[in-house]
Amino acid sequence: MLDLLIPLLLTATFGTLIGTLCRLTRWPGRERPLLFPLVGLVAGITAFFIHLLLNRVTGAPAWWLPVLVILQIWLWLGPLGPRRKLERQQK
Numbered sequence: 001m002l003d004l005l006i007p008l009l010l011t012a013t014f015g016t017l018i019g020t021l022c023r024l025t026r027w028p029g030r031e032r033p034l035l036f037p038l039v040g041l042v043a044g045i046t047a048f049f050i051h052l053l054l055n056r057v058t059g060a061p062a063w064w065l066p067v068l069v070i071l072q073i074w075l076w077l078g079p080l081g082p083r084r085k086l087e088r089q090q091k
Contacts, residue, residue: 008048015044015069022077036077043072
């Protein structure tokens with residue numbers, strides 16, 4: 001049980017840290033500051049299970065896990081993230 005729990009907690013913490021760093025670097029959408037660490041947390045947990053599946057199926061190396069976390073955070077906060085209203089629509 002601890003063989004899965006400790007890496008899961010570390011991956012979730014890493015995702016939260018990367019999400020917070022994205023917020024501190026002033027990515028678009030900073031009007032909702034709690035969004036960044038939460039997206040990082042969910043991305044870390046999701047990446048852990050994706051890596052676990054890839055590891056069982058293809059024997060994925062361990063260094064893919066942080067890459068998966070960073071890619072998911074970038075995707076979920078960037079191209080696939082929440083849409084912002086245009087300034088013209090707000091007026």
